[in-house]
Amino acid sequence: MNEIALLVAATLASGTPLALAGLGLLLNEKAGVLNLGAEGIMLVAAIAGFAAAFTTGSDTLAFAAGALAGGLLAAAFGGLVIWLNTNQYATGLAVSLFGYGFSAFVGVGYVGKKLAESSPFEVPLLADIPFLGPALFKHHPMVYLTIALALAIVWFLYRSRAGLVLRAIGEAPESAHALGYRVRWVRLAAVVAGGALCGVAGAFLSVVYAPLWVEGLVAGRGWIALALTTFATWRPLRVLLGAYLFGGVTMLQFALQGAGVNVASQLLAMLPYLATIVVLALISRNPAWIRINMPASLGKPFHPG
């Protein structure tokens, strides 16, 4: 019983960075921009967050540093693909490769460093409920903020005027342009916001989840988050659910090991990646369904006038 509570707790914690990054990428893609640089952005933000937490001891500043680093790198990406019309695949890939190298370079001095112990957070009263308390109510505040964020994004995309403009630009940039909306600036805003969320996700990994810095800490979560948007057929709440599902698969390997299943740890470590591949194949199986849900201008450059 207690093990199950811990497994649920671990699933929520490991799903949170995926959800944050996935929601950020969803915003990008709803505006028509595919950011394959997520992995690199998360890495740079992870080391920025870790460095901030290490120097100041404040989680909040760490998240701010992560969001800032992520937003800046995403802005560079956005400038290239939105104004210079560079290929979105190649540019995203370049940002990922740069982010890997840059974070490794900046992080050299932080390998093996420990963060100051922070006091664990508990939701008052609710945390004392047996089973549910340890499973759901003893998390870092960011775990709850992520759920709130998903709801906020639902409201923003489907209930606010700005969200409608964003979606219109993702579906038909030429029409939105003809109506007088500033397609490029809205796209840039979406890319920067998405990058900042990927940044918070990166900082969560290095400051709360790990908490440490090693080269390549993000370990493919940026790419899994990219797969999540397809998996969720570009719906925010499904991104959240998908993130917890993948978080659960990540935790499953530890649960299986704990249960004494006699399979080599390296084989179990393949699970999240294999799960991503299988789920991606199952979801993408029906091209018509993907076409209906995918923002129509996703990945395509926009030339005004």
Next chain:
Amino acid sequence: MLRLEARPQPSQAMALVSPLIALVLTALMAAALFAALGKDPGRGLAVFFFEPLNGMRAVSEVLLKATPLITIALGLAVCYRSNVWNIGAEGQVLLGALAGGGVALWLTTQGIVLPKAVAVPLVLAGGVLGGMAWAAITALLRDRFNASEILVSLMLVYVAQQLVNFLVFGPWKDPAGFNFPQTKTFDASTWLPPLLSNTRLHVGIALALVVAAAMWVFMFRTYRGYQLQVGGLAPAAARYAGFSASASLWTALMISGGLAGLAGAMEVAGPLRQLTPHISTGLGFTAIIVCFVGRLHPLGIVLASVLLSMMLIGGELGQSRLGLPNALTGVFQGLLLILLLACDTLIHYRVRLARRIPA
């Protein structure tokens, strides 16, 4: 105010000049970074761009590192020209290394000593098949399930690395290796023959150059190569002409998977001579940069491989001679690709000084 003006036709000259501009900009940024780190910028640049070519021995090391880069990038160029985004060459390299290394290890543990002319081709063929098999997963999922080849091939890199770890930490570990995660050293009969005495350079570089020539013929002088390029440039036109998109996908991925696998096998039968968890240190990713810097052209790829190989060795030299972190290479590689993509804008646009018209 600066303004971009579309050119009536893409500029051929700019397509060739743009990598050079990007390289110069990368070098300038590198110099600034060296200065910021308190090192002499001139000395830093020399370590990255001159010392790797200083002397026969140094040149042989550059060519040794360029060998897998050329091989992998040639295959990737076929993919990118056909608009198939295989970014998981790293995984295909690892599987090639496992398959080729597996053949060599089996011969070694069975005590079978074949003539080099038989053993080496066996190892390399194993590598090609291993890489192709790994790429086939991506091709199958793209073809039958419409799954993004970008994400699938990339995810398979992580799976491949865990597979390598599993084998060298587990079943394939050398029992007499003091518990280090590594296999036995392969029997000498499976090693690639050296090309120059007293260096590590092996015949693989010659093989890579032969492959480069063959790829040039394939891409620019065969009907199949033409079909692939049309499919990449104008998918609708290719469909109208009756070229099968699925056949193009499979061809591109089998070629690039096979060549990446060959590169992996050449690494283990060349300089490494055993399997460890660190078979490939990002060669499959560096090859992507090579591919773009080399303009997806075989000759360009050979030149770009030498350049990127110099940067890799420069990173090692910078670490040993100047105390710079080796990770700098990754920063420069990433910068080079980002700047290149930015400079490529000049192929399609002209920068114009636009005067504001007074209202």
